Amino acid sequence: MENSEIKQKYSTLRIRFIAISGVFFVLMCAWIYISSSAREELLGIPSAAWLIALVLALTVYGVFFFRFYRCPNCDSRLPKGWTIKTCQSCGCHLSEQ
Secondary structure, eight states, X not given: OOHXXXXXXXXXXXXXXXXXXXXXXXXXXXHHHHHHHTOSXXXXXXXXHHHHHHHHHHHHHHHIIIIIOBOTTTOOBOOSOSOXXXXXXXXXXXXXX
């Protein structure tokens, strides 16, 4: 696999990871707001639905991180973080940052 193709695949993977993290963060903030203010709903959505959405988002985040957040070159699990420059297993350059 060419280095530019590896960088493109990692860039796509990173964008998806950040998007999933953002959704989880928004749902977590909504749930904290609902819990701390003793409200029964937010934006017309019941608090139980917010909790279910939060649990689903956490599940998606976990599955994505452990199953799909891998090096495009050697398929080894990448360390936590959004700004990984090289794979620790194969030494492949993943980004130009």
